[in-house]
Amino acid sequence: MSKSDSYEDIVKTRREENFAEFQDEDHGFMHRVQHTLHVTPALVPLIVLVISIIVFGALLGSRFFSPFALTLILQQVQIVGIVAAAQSLIILTAGIDLSVGAITVISSVVMGQMTFRYGIPPAISIVIGLAFGTLCGALNGLLISRMKLPPFIVTLGTWQIILASNYLYSRNETIRAQDIETTAPLLQFMGTKFQIGGAVFTFGVVFMIVLMLLMAWILRHTAWGRHVYAVGDDPEAAQLSGVNVKATIMSVYMIAGLICAFAGWALIGRLGSVSPTSAYEANIESITAVVIGGISLFGGRGSILGALFGALIVGVFTLGLRLLGADAQWTYFFIGVLIIAAVAVDQWIRKVSA
Amino acid sequence: MTTPILSAKNLVKRYGRVTALDHCDFELMPGEILAVIGDNGAGKSTLIKALSGAVVPEEGEVYLDGKRVSFTAPTDARDAGIETVYQTLAMSPALSIADNMFMGREIRKPGIMGKVFRQLDRKAMEDFARQKLSDLGLMTIQNINQTVETLSGGQRQGVAVARAAAFGSKVIILDEPTAALGVKESRRVLELIQDVRDRGIPIILISHNMPHVFELADRVHIHRLGRRLCVINPRDYSMSDAVAFMTGAKEPEPQAA
Structure with missing residues (x-):
């Protein structure tokens, strides 16, 4: 090499700087807070949840701060909570599912109609309903992973298709609660109540909590869970690292469909009846719960437990403001504020280089 | 002469009317660093992708350890012991x-x-x-x-190289490992590459950086117009010679190939 080619020699000799090492330097208090939040993303919604319970508890006293009222919140958010688990999975892959509410309601309608129109035993009807929800999810997954269509568009379409099919198939008829109670009580199983002290739980509530814990464990401790995050973070990088991106996306939409079908079963328990016009609000409320729960809409970041906390925050505000006698519009007002605050906090946490 | 650990004969790959690989040959010897250089569009990425399974060539054969292999996906090559560090690093930042x-x-x-x-x-x-x-x-x-997003560019490259070195039992392919790095970080990564070579794993290095190529490589494969123009020993030629071959300004002597 000629002399001019050796221009990098100067840096070859000075090796004591150790610039390619990993160091956890100690920065100020705010930096440490930021770091902790970055490592445990479900912490923010948990703090907000605890603070809001304390504030409403202080304002309302035992009317709010009682086992009965607090477990009432759980019952009120169970459907949205279960659907939010499905929505979280999808948003973690950087997708979005607008058809979750429609899948929920059509699954409940299928369960009801199988029993009452065709006389199939309720246990089998429930299995058929769960399979049907999975199938709806598979349709979304197929269009998104194989046809490469954007999730927003696909689910905007399937939302309308599934909802219309729901009305056509059910002939817009409600199956009455008394009929279900006498002939097929299993359909209302998720609504079964049991008490511990003053606290009232339903199997639907237990299912929501167990589902959230189970999904959190799966996402953290299985290869599939890590793949969900990797696909949402950077699909091309995941593909090159050997992740089967198509299969991961397909499985996420199918599991989301299955979870929505379980939400449909819980919906029968909650309402008592099978109503094709119910659960219309599950779409937007599940997305709200996920966003308030700190899961990034750009995928790959956040914890599914955050979505549970997000759903509970909405429940606490709804019940708390109603007990305070405030106009229901204030609930929406504060939820709007929370959504924007959640996204702002998310952006702050992600500034890791600071 | 020892047999090459990874070799290819007569590879052809066309994209529509463009011939990216035109009856290209390739040889990697055990324990060496082979640099692959070539102007943009010469087909070196396609060559590397054909070797790492990301592209399936239309004609020609690839041999690993003397045995014929045909990779249809990057995971096939990986399972066979060929690890690739892509220019984009293929890591999930979060x-x-x-x-x-x-x-x-x-x-x-x-x-x-x-x-x-x-x-x-x-x-x-x-x-x-x-x-x-x-x-x-x-x-x-x-x-x-x-998380990987908290690492600097050099650290990320280091993790990517370490990942390849950890699992690449036969061959490691590095695509532009120093392209996005500063001078000092590049230096560290170059040392890392030498460390990996010293452990006996042969390396294919794709780079545009002539000083890095001439410093590290045992042999230099010069790619031009979709095929191997020649393989030179960096000690016998200057960087300007290499650039001249690469761009077609100069023809290599027949025995160089």
Whole structure:
């Protein structure tokens, strides 16, 4: 090499700087807070949840701060909570599912109609309903992973298709609660109540909590869970690292469909009846719960437990403001504020280089 | 003469009317660093992709250890012991160093927790990742659970090279490893590449940086117009010669090839 080619020699000799090492330097208090939040993303919604319970508890006293009222919140958010688990999975892959509410309601309608129109035993009807929800999810997954269509568009379409099919198939008829109670009580199983002290739980509530814990464990401790995050973070990088991106996306939409079908079963328990016009609000409320729960809409970041906390925050505000006698519009007002605050906090946490 | 560990004969790949590989030959000897240089559009990426399974050539054969292989996906090549560090690094920024190193080849726990519940053996993965990083002198602290996005460019490259070195039993392909790095970080990565070579793993290095190529490479494969123009020994030629061959300004002597 000629002399001019050796221009990098100067840096070859000075090796004591150790610039390619990993160091956890100690920065100020705010930096440490930021770091902790970055490592445990479900912490923010948990703090907000605890603070809001304390504030409403202080304002309302035992009317709010009682086992009965607090477990009432759980019952009120169970459907949205279960659907939010499905929505979280999808948003973690950087997708979005607008058809979750429609899948929920059509699954409940299928369960009801199988029993009452065709006389199939309720246990089998429930299995058929769960399979049907999975199938709806598979349709979304197929269009998104194989046809490469954007999730927003696909689910905007399937939302309308599934909802219309729901009305056509059910002939817009409600199956009455008394009929279900006498002939097929299993359909209302998720609504079964049991008490511990003053606290009232339903199997639907237990299912929501167990589902959230189970999904959190799966996402953290299985290869599939890590793949969900990797696909949402950077699909091309995941593909090159050997992740089967198509299969991961397909499985996420199918599991989301299955979870929505379980939400449909819980919906029968909650309402008592099978109503094709119910659960219309599950779409937007599940997305709200996920966003308030700190899961990034750009995928790959956040914890599914955050979505549970997000759903509970909405429940606490709804019940708390109603007990305070405030106009229901204030609930929406504060939820709007929370959504924007959640996204702002998310952006702050992600500034890791600071 | 020893047999090449990885070789290719008569590779052809066309994209529509463009011939990216035109009856291209390739040889990588055991334990060497072979640099592949060529002007943009000469087809060196396609050559590398054909060797790493990302592209399936229309004609020609690839031999690994003297045995004919045909890769149809990057995972095929990986399973055969060929690891590629892509220019984009192929890492998920929000996941930890350990997660990234094991992406797509996770270790599950032994016994019922791993088999039935498919639980990952985090401790084994973290220990292994830590071990590999310290082997290459990249590890001074214990935080293997740091997310990749908190690392600098050189550190990320280091993790990517360590990942390839950890699993690449036969061949490691490095695509522009210093392209996005500063001078000092490049230096560290070059040393890392030499460390890996000293462990006996042959390396294919694709680079536009002539000083780096001439410093590291044992042989230089010059690619031009979709085929191997010649292979030169960097000690016999100057960088300007190499650039002249690459751009067609000068013809190599017949015996050089």
